[in-house]
Amino acid sequence: MRKVHIVGNWKMNQSVAEINAFTETVLAMKDLNCEAWIAPQAIHLSMLLTKATTIKVGAQNCSNHNSGAFTGELSPASLKDLGAHFVIVGHSERRAIFKEDDQLLNQKVLKALENNLKVILCVGETLEERESGDFKSILKSQLLNGLKDISATDKENIIIAYEPVWAIGTGKVASPEQAQEVHAFLREELKAVEALEAQATPILYGGSVKPANIQGLLENEDIDGALVGGASLKGESFKELCELSK
Ligand code: PGA
Numbered sequence: 001m002r003k004v005h006i007v008g009n010w011k012m013n014q015s016v017a018e019i020n021a022f023t024e025t026v027l028a029m030k031d032l033n034c035e036a037w038i039a040p041q042a043i044h045l046s047m048l049l050t051k052a053t054t055i056k057v058g059a060q061n062c063s064n065h066n067s068g069a070f071t072g073e074l075s076p077a078s079l080k081d082l083g084a085h086f087v088i089v090g091h092s093e094r095r096a097i098f099k100e101d102d103q104l105l106n107q108k109v110l111k112a113l114e115n116n117l118k119v120i121l122c123v124g125e126t127l128e129e130r131e132s133g134d135f136k137s138i139l140k141s142q143l144l145n146g147l148k149d150i151s152a153t154d155k156e157n158i159i160i161a162y163e164p165v166w167a168i169g170t171g172k173v174a175s176p177e178q179a180q181e182v183h184a185f186l187r188e189e190l191k192a193v194e195a196l197e198a199q200a201t202p203i204l205y206g207g208s209v210k211p212a213n214i215q216g217l218l219e220n221e222d223i224d225g226a227l228v229g230g231a232s233l234k235g236e237s238f239k240e241l242c243e244l245s246k
Helices: 016-026 042-051 076-082 092-096 102-114 127-131 135-146 152-157 176-190 211-218 235-244
Strands: 005-009 035-039 056-059 086-089 118-123 158-162 203-206 225-228
Touching: 005 086, 005 203, 005 235, 016 042, 016 235, 035 086, 035 235, 042 056, 042 076, 076 102, 086 102, 102 118, 102 135, 118 135, 127 135, 135 176, 152 158, 158 176, 176 203, 176 211, 211 225, 211 235, 225 235
Parallel strands: 005 035, 005 225, 035 056, 056 086, 086 118, 118 158, 158 203, 203 225
Antiparallel strands: none
C-alpha cells in the first residue's frame, strides 16, 4: 500500500547541458512502478518543470514564510504556484551548515503543507551520536518536533527520510539490517502523531544509495524508497534505480 519513491537530491550540482542530457535519458522511462522525483537547485526548477513529464519536480528547501522581505529565500507559495510537487525539509546539510533547528524546520513543514506541497522531512544521526548509544532519542525528537501541529488533512503529504549523516556522500551505506531497524523504530514513533497513519506513511532511506545496493534495502518491510544524492545526477543511474525499484 506504500508506493516506492525514488527521490534525487541534486544539491548544488548540474549544468544546463547536464540537465538536458539527464532529461533525455530519463524521459524515455516507461511503465514505472515507483514515484520518480527530482529536487534540482532552485534556479533550475522552472527548466526541469517544463521538461519533466514522467518525473515530479520539487525543491531542496523552502522558507517558513510565504512572502515578504526575506532576501534570498524560496517561498513555498511560489513553489506551488510554479508547479512544484514537493519540498525536502531538514536535510542534514541544512541542519549542520545552515544551523536550521527543529523549531524552524517545523515552521517550514507547516508552511509547505499549508501550500499543499508534499514534504520530505529528513532525520538522521551523526557518527558521534550513533556511537554515543542513545541516537534513537535524537531521531525521535527530530521526527516529533518536525511534525508538531500537523493536521489530519496533511497525512498524505508527509514522507519521512532517514539519512544517517555518516552514510551521506561517504560511500558507507547503512546495512539493510541497520536501516530496517531504524525505519521500524521511526514507524513505531509515528504512531504518536495523531494526524498520521504510521502504516501508510512512506519512510525513505538515504545515504550512498546506488543501483548496486537499492534492492537489498527495498527488500525490507519498512524501507519504502530512497533519497539519493550522487547516484541521481546521471540519467542512466537514476533510471536504473527507478527500474530496480518495484
Ligand atoms: P548521497 O546523498 O546519496 O550522495 O549519499 C544522499 C543525500 O544527502 O540525500
